[in-house]
Amino acid sequence: xxxxxxxxxxxxxxxxxxxxxxxxxxxxxxxxxxxxxxxxxxxxxxxxxxxxxxxxxxxxxxxxxxxxxxxxxxxxxxxxxxxxxxxxxxxxxxxxxxxxxxxxxxxxxxxxxxxxxxxxxxxxxxxxxxxxxxxxxxxxxxxxxxxxxxxxxxxxxxxxxxxxxxxxxxxx
Numbered sequence: 001x002x003x004x005x006x007x008x009x010x011x012x013x014x015x016x017x018x019x020x021x022x023x024x025x026x027x028x029x030x031x032x033x034x035x036x037x038x039x040x041x042x043x044x045x046x047x048x049x050x051x052x053x054x055x056x057x058x059x060x061x062x063x064x065x066x067x068x069x070x071x072x073x074x075x076x077x078x079x080x081x082x083x084x085x086x087x088x089x090x091x092x093x094x095x096x097x098x099x100x101x102x103x104x105x106x107x108x109x110x111x112x113x114x115x116x117x118x119x120x121x122x123x124x125x126x127x128x129x130x131x132x133x134x135x136x137x138x139x140x141x142x143x144x145x146x147x148x149x150x151x152x153x154x155x156x157x158x159x160x161x162x163x164x165x166x167x168x169x170x171x172x
Contacts, residue, residue, distance in 0.1 A: 048099030050106040052119065054126055054145075057105040061143045067169060068145075069102045072127055072137040076110040080153045081136040091158035097165075109135065140168055 046064065050071070051057045061068045071089070073081040088094050098104055107123045108115070115123075130139055130147065140148040149168040154161055 046099075046103070048095055048102075048104060050104045052106055052108070054105060054107075054122065057103050058141075058143070058145055061103040061141075064103065065143060066101060066103050067143070067148060068105055068141040069098065069165070070105045070107060070126075070130070070139040070141060072107050072109070072130070072132045072135060072139070074109045074111070074135045075106075076112050078135040084136050084153045088154075088158045088161040093158035093162055097162045102165075140165070 046060060051060070057068050057070075060066075073085075075081055075085070107126055109123060109127070130137075132139075134152075136152050137150060138152060139150045142148055149171075151164065151168060154164050156164075
């Protein structure tokens with residue numbers, strides 16, 4: 001009797017557990033969430049998130065007529081990269097400025113975070129093309145991918161870093 005109940009329970013759990021939950025139909029109040037690619041097709045949808053594909057960043061920069069901030073980083077091992085992320089890139093002052101004024105591109109060189117061979121190769125090629133010698137290296141590019149200026153970690157927090165970027169972009 002015990003075995004019969006166990007077999008019925010296992011069968012029921014496996015059958016019910018493998019059936020995908022039905023997706024709720026969008027209502028007028030709840031619009032369907034666009035995929036990342038769909039969101040990138042519309043410049044109005046860019047919300048300051050870090051892209052990882054140079055060509056997509058360049059396309060978006062041209063559409064929005066904004067410079068690209070390229071963050072060459074070792075996100076899981078480089079102490080200055082982590083400090084820059086914690087003190088600047090994660091703060092509202094930077095996020096607000098970047099959302100309205102930049103296209104963000106993160107080219108990561110992690111030691112523990114897995115990456116596809118294609119991503120590794122693309123990031124290494126760009127690092128070589130831009131002559132990156134260490135991390136973090138922040139390169140500001142125009143919409144054509146031409147370097148405007150470069151920098152790295154700067155003390156003072158997000159507000160000071162935004163001012164520093166504005167000065168670099170203005171050629172000061």
